Amino acid sequence: MSVIEFLSFSFVQRALTAGILIAVITAILGTFLVLKRLSLIGDSLSHVALSGVALGLITNTSPIFVAVPVVMAGSLLVFKITEHTKVYTDSALGIVSACGISFGLIITSLAGGFNVDLMSFLFGSILTVSAWELWLAFTLSAAAFVMIYIFYNDLIAVVFDENFAKTAGVNAKRINTILVLISAVAIVAALKVVGIMLVSAMLIIPPCAALQLATNFKKALLLACSFSVISVIFGIYISFVLNIPSGAAIIILNILILAFCACIKKFLK
Amino acid sequence: MDTIEVKNLSFSYGAALALENISFAVKQGDFTGVLGPNGGGKTTLIKIVLGLLKAQKGEVKLFGKDINKFDDWVKIGYLEQKNTPSSLMPLTAFEVARLGLLSSKKLPKTFNKTDNETAENIMQTTGCLPYKNKLFYELSGGQQQKVLLARTLINKPSLLILDEPSTALDSASRENFFNLISSLNKQNNITMLLITHDIADIGKYVNNFLILDKNIIFYGSKQKFCGDKKAEEYFGPYTPHLMDHLHADAKSCPFGRHQ
Numbered sequence: 368m369s370v371i372e373f374l375s376f377s378f379v380q381r382a383l384t385a386g387i388l389i390a391v392i393t394a395i396l397g398t399f400l401v402l403k404r405l406s407l408i409g410d411s412l413s414h415v416a417l418s419g420v421a422l423g424l425i426t427n428t429s430p431i432f433v434a435v436p437v438v439m440a441g442s443l444l445v446f447k448i449t450e451h452t453k454v455y456t457d458s459a460l461g462i463v464s465a466c467g468i469s470f471g472l473i474i475t476s477l478a479g480g481f482n483v484d485l486m487s488f489l490f491g492s493i494l495t496v497s498a499w500e501l502w503l504a505f506t507l508s509a510a511a512f513v514m515i516y517i518f519y520n521d522l523i524a525v526v527f528d529e530n531f532a533k534t535a536g537v538n539a540k541r542i543n544t545i546l547v548l549i550s551a552v553a554i555v556a557a558l559k560v561v562g563i564m565l566v567s568a569m570l571i572i573p574p575c576a577a578l579q580l581a582t583n584f585k586k587a588l589l590l591a592c593s594f595s596v597i598s599v600i601f602g603i604y605i606s607f608v609l610n611i612p613s614g615a616a617i618i619i620l621n622i623l624i625l626a627f628c629a630c631i632k633k634f635l636k
Numbered sequence: 637m638d639t640i641e642v643k644n645l646s647f648s649y650g651a652a653l654a655l656e657n658i659s660f661a662v663k664q665g666d667f668t669g670v671l672g673p674n675g676g677g678k679t680t681l682i683k684i685v686l687g688l689l690k691a692q693k694g695e696v697k698l699f700g701k702d703i704n705k706f707d708d709w710v711k712i713g714y715l716e717q718k719n720t721p722s723s724l725m726p727l728t729a730f731e732v733a734r735l736g737l738l739s740s741k742k743l744p745k746t747f748n749k750t751d752n753e754t755a756e757n758i759m760q761t762t763g764c765l766p767y768k769n770k771l772f773y774e775l776s777g778g779q780q781q782k783v784l785l786a787r788t789l790i791n792k793p794s795l796l797i798l799d800e801p802s803t804a805l806d807s808a809s810r811e812n813f814f815n816l817i818s819s820l821n822k823q824n825n826i827t828m829l830l831i832t833h834d835i836a837d838i839g840k841y842v843n844n845f846l847i848l849d850k851n852i853i854f855y856g857s858k859q860k861f862c863g864d865k866k867a868e869e870y871f872g873p874y875t876p877h878l879m880d881h882l883h884a885d886a887k888s889c890p891f892g893r894h895q
Contacts, residue, residue, distance in 0.1 A: 402725050528716075533687070582728075584725070
């Protein structure tokens with residue numbers, strides 16, 4: 368099948384638009400999260416998303432609409448645990464992750480087990496993105512972009528050196544909260560693209576590849592977005608042509624790009 | 637109005653007492669050297685003064701305003717001990733220095749051409765302009781310290797708090813560094829609070845000493861320090877050696893071997 372023929376399908380156009388939006392926003396957020404050593408928040412919150420999706424399916428409401436507040440609450444719970452107990456952030460992420468997946472499994476079992484809808488959220492099903500899901504992805508991404516634009520330099524300061532940021536008048540607690548809340552929204556928006564099982568890879572791998580080659584922060588963001596978008600476009604095409612899961616194809620392409628960047632870095636040294 | 641005012645301050649890490657009943661005031665233009673042993677509470681005190689830690693007892697005021705309500709951060713420059721910024725963050729030296737301007741910005745905090753020129757000027761002053769386009773994490777410890785000093789000075793702060801700032805610098809850079817901050821203190825009347833382990837580093841620059849070992853051992857002028865019995869008891873046999881480093885002032889020191 369030719370590329371032009373491929374692009375002529377309306378479901379492919381929707382999939383590509385949603386995929387590119389999600390690729391850009393997860394790459395930008397992922398760059399901040401990776402540098403703040405919070406990259407596993409994607410893994411943890413995607414497991415919390417399972418609870419939200421399952422709750423949405425069992426109550427016959429939109430899984431995405433239910434997942435957004437549930438995942439946001441999960442992201443705040445990570446902070447509360449680290450603030451009020453003697454627990455490191457990575458342990459708090461593990462606790463919230465286990466909590467999310469356990470609740471998700473209990474709700475799923477009460478609903479009589481896995482069904483097709485749940486499977487599409489678990490492993491992603493970008494080729495089935497509907498028109499309203501595309502609008503939702505657009506709205507969530509736009510909200511995330513606006514927040515990042517407003518707090519861009521504050522985010523850089525907090526990620527780079529939190530104590531300095533505080534003495535420069537930056538409310539570090541607020542910025543950290545904003546970062547994880549936007550990430551929560553982006554994770555939910557990305558569920559249809561790569562699924563619960565692989566969403567954290569969208570946040571981690573493109574920024575890691577970009578950081579191999581970036582010579583300043585803007586280039587890191589630009590490279591991360593480019594790698595993420597390239598893997599989404601070609602991942603969707605390959606999955607369509609070879610009839611393989613789109614989420615897995617996107618992530619494998621991301622991994623290949625990371626390996627390529629690591630080789631280039633080694634060669635340049 | 638004092639630049640820093642600390643009253644009856646106490647702080648513990650769990651059961652471990654770090655500071656007990658600390659009171660002192662720093663006036664505008666003072667250059668105070670903060671000395672004391674490891675675990676004496678120097679860095680803890682600085683962090684409480686800056687609001688990075690919350691005091692369990694007592695009060696702290698900066699420029700007459702309670703630290704919990706203080707928001708005039710453009711007046712403050714802070715260079716931290718053992719600075720450990722995100723090690724993979726791809727920020728150039730220039731981008732790091734320019735970040736210091738954040739405290740003078742309102743949301744959305746963006747940088748303009750004038751800000752870029754200001755950053756270049758301060759990098760010239762602290763001697764880090766030649767590597768402005770290099771990644772911060774690829775610089776040596778001393779080079780990084782110069783960039784962080786530029787970030788600290790970029791707003792022309794009225795109060796400069798430096799926590800062991802010279803440890804990563806070579807001897808020539810250390811001399812330049814102390815000459816720079818000394819001239820800032822004298823010419824621009826900037827208040828300085830400088831933590832160090834080495835009295836030799838600061839003996840000839842400061843006009844006040846704050847000796848801290850959970851309690852205040854001594855707080856006052858360099859001249860008073862030379863005659864202070866408590867300080868003499870505290871430093872014991874090392875006092876004459878310390879006085880050697882007080883240079884011109886040492887000659888008039890009324891205790892130790894200079895008596």
